[in-house]
Amino acid sequence: xxxxxxxxxxxxxxxxxxxxxxxxxxxxxxxxxxxxxxxxxxxxxxxxxxxxxxxxxxxxxxxxxxxxxxxxxxxxxxxxxxxxxxxxxxxxxxxxxxxxxxxxxxxxx
Amino acid sequence: xxxxxxxxxxxxxxxxxxxxxxxxxxxxxxxxxxxxxxxxxxxxxxxxxxxxxxxxxxxxxxxxxxxxxxxxxxxxxxxxxxxxxxxxxxxxxxxxxxxxxxxxxxxxxxxxxxx
Numbered sequence: 001x002x003x004x005x006x007x008x009x010x011x012x013x014x015x016x017x018x019x020x021x022x023x024x025x026x027x028x029x030x031x032x033x034x035x036x037x038x039x040x041x042x043x044x045x046x047x048x049x050x051x052x053x054x055x056x057x058x059x060x061x062x063x064x065x066x067x068x069x070x071x072x073x074x075x076x077x078x079x080x081x082x083x084x085x086x087x088x089x090x091x092x093x094x095x096x097x098x099x100x101x102x103x104x105x106x107x108x109x
Numbered sequence: 110x111x112x113x114x115x116x117x118x119x120x121x122x123x124x125x126x127x128x129x130x131x132x133x134x135x136x137x138x139x140x141x142x143x144x145x146x147x148x149x150x151x152x153x154x155x156x157x158x159x160x161x162x163x164x165x166x167x168x169x170x171x172x173x174x175x176x177x178x179x180x181x182x183x184x185x186x187x188x189x190x191x192x193x194x195x196x197x198x199x200x201x202x203x204x205x206x207x208x209x210x211x212x213x214x215x216x217x218x219x220x221x222x223x224x
Contacts, residue, residue, distance in 0.1 A: 033212070035215075040200075040218065040220065041217050041218060042113075042115075042202050042204075042215035042216050042217045042218045043153070043202075043215045044215070045212060045213075045214065045215075048212055088152060088153070092212075092213070095141075095158075096143070096155060096158065097143065097155065097204070097213060098155075099152045099153045099154075100152060101151070101152045102152050104150070
């Protein structure tokens with residue numbers, strides 16, 4: 001059974017700071033997705049990466065996929081309070097989606 | 110596009126009663142939908158895969174007689190929590206994809222509280 005580990009589990013930072021969160025898999029990803037979930041809502045897809053070494057940018061968010069397709073990072077530049085939420089990485093192994101435990105980010109104004 | 114809705118958004122019920130949660134794909138058809146459960150400060154755990162026109166596939170440890178799933182059409186799946194108990198209190202989320210793509214879109218979730 002594939003296991004996804006995310007670190008750190010919790011992160012509290014000041015507005016304007018940069019941060020990086022990580023996702024590591026016990027096996028090669030089929031396709032890696034990053035989601036953000038706000039309290040009381042469903043997860044919202046941020047990005048999907050498939051190719052090893054791929055880098056994608058979404059405004060202040062930069063997603064990197066490891067060459068071996070077993071790890072990924074999400075970097076946020078100049079964090080804002082609106083970035084607060086639970087960041088989840090996931091692998092859709094062709095059919096089912098497996099989620100990591102998530103990184104809970106809190107950005108203080 | 111690719112919007113998934115859930116109803117109700119929250120529900121409170123008494124122990125021993127049954128509760129039905131609906132998941133709808135609003136602008137696409139979904140032969141497969143997924144049901145997840147999320148306890149406070151935890152990640153999403155897949156409960157079952159809902160298949161249109163056939164029986165649902167349940168994950169290990171999920172009681173199929175307690176969590177009844179019906180996928181009656183290409184846009185609607187329902188999850189019924191039967192004989193609910195306080196330990197069933199959780200956030201239930203469904204997801205669906207618009208086709209063969211691996212991307213899923215999640216509903217807003219249903220908060221169930223069993224008293």
